[in-house]
Amino acid sequence: ISLAFANTTARDEAIAVLNADNFLSGAGLQCKNSNKMLPKLTLRNVQKHALDDVDTTGKTTEEIRELEKKMLKDLMLAKNSSIKPLVDQGHTFQIIYLHKNTFGKEDLTVGLKVSPAIRTAIL
Numbered sequence: 001i002s003l004a005f006a007n008t009t010a011r012d013e014a015i016a017v018l019n020a021d022n023f024l025s026g027a028g029l030q031c032k033n034s035n036k037m038l039p040k041l042t043l044r045n046v047q048k049h050a051l052d053d054v055d056t057t058g059k060t061t062e063e064i065r066e067l068e069k070k071m072l073k074d075l076m077l078a079k080n081s082s083i084k085p086l087v088d089q090g091h092t093f094q095i096i097y098l099h100k101n102t103f104g105k106e107d108l109t110v111g112l113k114v115s116p117a118i119r120t121a122i123l
Contacts, residue, residue, distance in 0.1 A: 007091055009090045038092055038113050038114065039115075040111060040112065040113055041111070045107045045109075046107060046108040046109070048100065048106045048107055048108055050072060050075055051068050051071060054071055055067070069095040069098055072095055072098065072108075072110060073093065073095055083118055083122065094112065095110060096111045096112065096113045098110055099111075
């Protein structure tokens with residue numbers, strides 16, 4: 001049996017409830033984390049100028065990448081009023097990759113991992 005949860009907090013709470021019950025905890029149930037269960041979305045042609053305000057001074061490549069992801073996430077949540085309440089409730093909304101297109105293009109490709117509710121809200 002597979003159960004899907006909106007976020008890791010809800011999953012952890014369900015595991016705690018299962019473990020608290022004497023009958024269920026002895027039934028040999030196993031809980032596995034599966035990132036493959038959450039929908040992935042790819043956004044293409046995101047304007048590169050959205051990252052112009054990221055301060056890169058003295059930062060490593062990894063730090064810059066994380067700052068860029070945070071800035072894009074904040075911008076997306078600010079522009080999509082239907083998603084912000086879901087994120088506030090604990091639904092998953094993560095930028096899993098960020099690709100700066102080359103060959104003079106001024107756009108980005110962004111990969112998102114989202115909860116099913118956020119996917120529905122976006123589409």
